[in-house]
Amino acid sequence: MKTAEIKRRYLAHFAANGHTVVPSAPLPAISDPNLLFINAGMVQFVPYFLGQQTPPYQRAVSVQKCIRTPDIDEVGKTSRHGTFFQMNGNFSFGDYFKDGAIPFAWDLITKSQADGGYGLDPERIWPTVYLDDDEAFEIWRSVGVPDERIVRRGKADNFWSMTVPGPCGPCSELFYDRGPEYGREGGPAVDEDRYMEFWNLVFMQFERGPGTGKDDYPILGDLPAKNIDTGMGLERMASILQGVDNLYEIDEVRPILERAAELTGKRYGAHSGHVASESHPDDVRLRVIADHVRTALMLIGDGVTPSNEGRGYVLRRIMRRAIRSIRLLGWQDRALPELLPVARDCMAPSYPELATDFGRIADYAYAEEEAFLSTLRAGTTILDTAIAETRTAGGSSLSGAKAFQLHDTYGFPIDLTLEIAAEQGLTVDDEGFRRLMADQRTRAKADAQARKTGHVDLSAYRSVLDAGGPVTFTGYSEVSRESTVRALLGADGPRQAATEGDTIELVLDTTPFYAEGGGQQPDQGMITVGGGQVEVLDVQQPVPGLIVHRARVIRGEVRAGEAGFAEIDTTRRRAISRSHTATHLVHQTMRNFLGESATQAGSLNAPGRLRFDFNTPTGVSPSVLRDVEQQVNEVLLADLEVHAFITSLDEARRIGAMALFGEKYGEEVRVVEVGDYARELCGGTHVARSAQLGLVKILSESSIGSGVRRVEALVGMDAFGFLAKEHLLVSRLAELYRVPNDQVADRVEQTVTQLRDAEKELEKLRAQLVLGGAAALAAQAKDVRGVAYVGTEAPEGAAGNDVRTLAQEIRGKIDPARPAVVAVAARSNGKASLVVAVNAAARGRGLAASDLVKAAFSGRGGGSPDLAQGGGLPAGEAPNLLLTVEKAITEA
Numbered sequence: 001m002k003t004a005e006i007k008r009r010y011l012a013h014f015a016a017n018g019h020t021v022v023p024s025a026p027l028p029a030i031s032d033p034n035l036l037f038i039n040a041g042m043v044q045f046v047p048y049f050l051g052q053q054t055p056p057y058q059r060a061v062s063v064q065k066c067i068r069t070p071d072i073d074e075v076g077k078t079s080r081h082g083t084f085f086q087m088n089g090n091f092s093f094g095d096y097f098k099d100g101a102i103p104f105a106w107d108l109i110t111k112s113q114a115d116g117g118y119g120l121d122p123e124r125i126w127p128t129v130y131l132d133d134d135e136a137f138e139i140w141r142s143v144g145v146p147d148e149r150i151v152r153r154g155k156a157d158n159f160w161s162m163t164v165p166g167p168c169g170p171c172s173e174l175f176y177d178r179g180p181e182y183g184r185e186g187g188p189a190v191d192e193d194r195y196m197e198f199w200n201l202v203f204m205q206f207e208r209g210p211g212t213g214k215d216d217y218p219i220l221g222d223l224p225a226k227n228i229d230t231g232m233g234l235e236r237m238a239s240i241l242q243g244v245d246n247l248y249e250i251d252e253v254r255p256i257l258e259r260a261a262e263l264t265g266k267r268y269g270a271h272s273g274h275v276a277s278e279s280h281p282d283d284v285r286l287r288v289i290a291d292h293v294r295t296a297l298m299l300i301g302d303g304v305t306p307s308n309e310g311r312g313y314v315l316r317r318i319m320r321r322a323i324r325s326i327r328l329l330g331w332q333d334r335a336l337p338e339l340l341p342v343a344r345d346c347m348a349p350s351y352p353e354l355a356t357d358f359g360r361i362a363d364y365a366y367a368e369e370e371a372f373l374s375t376l377r378a379g380t381t382i383l384d385t386a387i388a389e390t391r392t393a394g395g396s397s398l399s400g401a402k403a404f405q406l407h408d409t410y411g412f413p414i415d416l417t418l419e420i421a422a423e424q425g426l427t428v429d430d431e432g433f434r435r436l437m438a439d440q441r442t443r444a445k446a447d448a449q450a451r452k453t454g455h456v457d458l459s460a461y462r463s464v465l466d467a468g469g470p471v472t473f474t475g476y477s478e479v480s481r482e483s484t485v486r487a488l489l490g491a492d493g494p495r496q497a498a499t500e501g502d503t504i505e506l507v508l509d510t511t512p513f514y515a516e517g518g519g520q521q522p523d524q525g526m527i528t529v530g531g532g533q534v535e536v537l538d539v540q541q542p543v544p545g546l547i548v549h550r551a552r553v554i555r556g557e558v559r560a561g562e563a564g565f566a567e568i569d570t571t572r573r574r575a576i577s578r579s580h581t582a583t584h585l586v587h588q589t590m591r592n593f594l595g596e597s598a599t600q601a602g603s604l605n606a607p608g609r610l611r612f613d614f615n616t617p618t619g620v621s622p623s624v625l626r627d628v629e630q631q632v633n634e635v636l637l638a639d640l641e642v643h644a645f646i647t648s649l650d651e652a653r654r655i656g657a658m659a660l661f662g663e664k665y666g667e668e669v670r671v672v673e674v675g676d677y678a679r680e681l682c683g684g685t686h687v688a689r690s691a692q693l694g695l696v697k698i699l700s701e702s703s704i705g706s707g708v709r710r711v712e713a714l715v716g717m718d719a720f721g722f723l724a725k726e727h728l729l730v731s732r733l734a735e736l737y738r739v740p741n742d743q744v745a746d747r748v749e750q751t752v753t754q755l756r757d758a759e760k761e762l763e764k765l766r767a768q769l770v771l772g773g774a775a776a777l778a779a780q781a782k783d784v785r786g787v788a789y790v791g792t793e794a795p796e797g798a799a800g801n802d803v804r805t806l807a808q809e810i811r812g813k814i815d816p817a818r819p820a821v822v823a824v825a826a827r828s829n830g831k832a833s834l835v836v837a838v839n840a841a842a843r844g845r846g847l848a849a850s851d852l853v854k855a856a857f858s859g860r861g862g863g864s865p866d867l868a869q870g871g872g873l874p875a876g877e878a879p880n881l882l883l884t885v886e887k888a889i890t891e892a
Helices: 003-015 043-049 069-074 098-110 134-142 234-241 254-264 281-301 310-328 336-347 358-392 400-410 414-423 430-453 458-468 570-594 622-637 649-654 717-737 741-771 774-779 800-812 840-844 849-856 875-891
Strands: 059-067 084-093 125-130 151-153 159-161 166-177 195-208 219-233 480-490 493-495 497-499 503-508 525-529 532-540 548-555 557-559 563-568 600-606 609-615 642-648 668-674 678-681 696-705 708-715 782-784 787-793 820-828 831-838 867-874
Touching: 003 059, 003 084, 003 098, 003 234, 043 059, 043 084, 043 219, 059 281, 069 310, 084 098, 084 234, 084 281, 098 134, 098 166, 098 195, 098 219, 125 134, 134 166, 159 195, 166 219, 195 234, 219 234, 254 281, 254 310, 254 336, 281 310, 281 336, 281 358, 310 336, 310 358, 310 414, 336 358, 358 400, 358 414, 400 414, 400 430, 414 430, 458 480, 458 493, 480 497, 480 557, 497 532, 503 532, 532 557, 563 570, 570 600, 570 609, 570 622, 570 668, 570 678, 570 696, 570 708, 622 696, 642 649, 649 668, 696 717, 708 717, 717 741, 774 787, 774 800, 782 875, 787 875, 800 820, 800 831, 800 867, 820 840, 820 849, 820 875, 831 849, 831 875, 849 867, 849 875, 867 875
Parallel strands: 125 151, 787 820
Antiparallel strands: 059 084, 084 219, 125 166, 159 166, 166 195, 195 219, 480 493, 480 503, 480 563, 497 557, 503 548, 525 532, 525 563, 532 548, 600 609, 609 708, 642 668, 668 678, 696 708, 782 787, 820 831, 831 867
């Protein structure tokens, strides 16, 4: 049975039993600051389990795309670890419990395939239950499982909880007996290789209190509304139903692996099994390639693009591991054009959008491979230099700092650094590297978290939300309103009052203030409470449904529970709204000119200006930018109505509303449309008509990463002000050149060309001046213990290339039969440098240019035995460098 069919049957089974089919959320569509990607089927339902939001259905079923980044380094070592996987899940929110979940599962897995089930042999299925969960035990008995195949296990195996206070409870796992050829008899407690887990049913019947870890928390008691969260590993079920040994052999993975094996001339399977043999790394690497290529396809398909941080960095690392692995197997050509289409064909039956959007996906993937191949070439050169310096200094280990620099600055993979260093007989301070990586991640996470939460513990926000429910936002229709202060929060948590000068976080029951989101900057303004007044500086939504005003008390006292009046800064709001509407127009117009692959990758909507990031594999020409700007301003002149409305997600898609990659949308969405020109899902604020924007002026377009470009523009009066200044500048230049305004550009271009020509001529003259005395200097060579030695300084400011050329010219004019050493010192920008050239006769005497340079620079510098250089000392040291070289010749 194909994997896509397993998925279809799962959804159909639970839909027929009253479950709402919920589409898979995009992989990066999460609000948990501790996660980069969705890593379990229940993640998109967490707000319902925690009681933060009311579920729109009592029963749900989904097949969720998942990624678990901790498994990256384990991929290939076993047959069960994969970075990307799919989780079939069915969920109940206070509806059915164990007596429903267990029969639903049993019916699906044992029902014949002709009747829509999976047709597993019931005699080979072993359920496990928590130690004291007699209820689950009896239900398994009631569906026909004998006592001896129902295994009781402890907390480590059969009790589930999150890492925060909240729901928890026992779970029941299903194992399939793969047969005696896979291991010992006796059930999952004896051998989990033979007995493979494929389904976990979690019964959330208790509430967990605060604790210090997963195994250290109090059970506060029963939850009144018991929830069900079950997860079936789609890949594991596929391996069972397809009768294959491991997940690398299922229909969605095996073709990729086979194509990689074909390209490299390797044969997969001769050494395959649950655990890959270290003596046969080919299979391991083929597994890495297959898993990572499929994962990259799914990530780019969900809008993630390669970068040096966050999710983009994970994607980059995955892609580079795949590329590196296939190169280690002998394939030196571009690999992704050979493998990615195979992955597309494997996954498109389940996710048709991968086929329709493959052009965009391939553009990013192939560009990343090209960039990485360049990185390999450049990084290898830098690493070779670092290895040479380490050896010269007598070291046996490359520093963690150098490995981190190679990784962080040049994108050079640590595993490649380790491998090349080992080939040269060196180790790498891997612990130091990991420490620097951890420090970097900690700083990045702390910065992001502080921006979102203001250093207040998330539990404080959840308590406020639990006590009063979601905050009502009224800012679409009003800019001020009366409200009540629900809570005040300081750095140390809740407080009852704040006085003049205090910086606080304030929660109202209803607010017109827009919380930062969707690229739109937050509102600012004033809140008057009793005899006090606060200035709102920032507005955030640290947990879904809770709008928090970060403010400073500027007068009097503010107390929780008091009535107040909230009023936003309308000038700021209108300017931001103009920018947001302009962003929608720029987005749509870019797609008009560049194609639908030019999708938004980020934005900033600030007063009077916008920043729009979009996906495209190549730069945008100036002519296209001019056309985009012109078309946007024509829309402004058309004075189109800007209209926002709420509709279903399906209807929004039907009418062509653009959605952002990686965003998780609910069943109801807000659509903003500008006439018939632009239509997009958006929660931000906008103008009423396009003419209110006044003017949009595009300032620049640039690259901000692989496949991501950025446009910056001004809107409204800021755009008019910019054009006015530009006009004054052009008029002044026209006056200086004494030409009409429209000829200024040509005259400036002529001037720049003349200056460049003059600079080139000056460089030629300098080179002639430097090289003109080479013959005379050679003729004046000094005899130092039988070696012709020339030590001289180049003219002040001589270019590095000219200094090297001078040293070689002087060496070339000395009789080649005579041992010769030429040292040329130079002074530039306050620093002294040195170039040493040695001829073959001198090398035969044991003299090497690289050794002489290192003698002058205390071990630093480098090059070859015939030509080497060093630098970095103060300019006044130039004469001493020449004397040091002469002394080194004397002592050689």
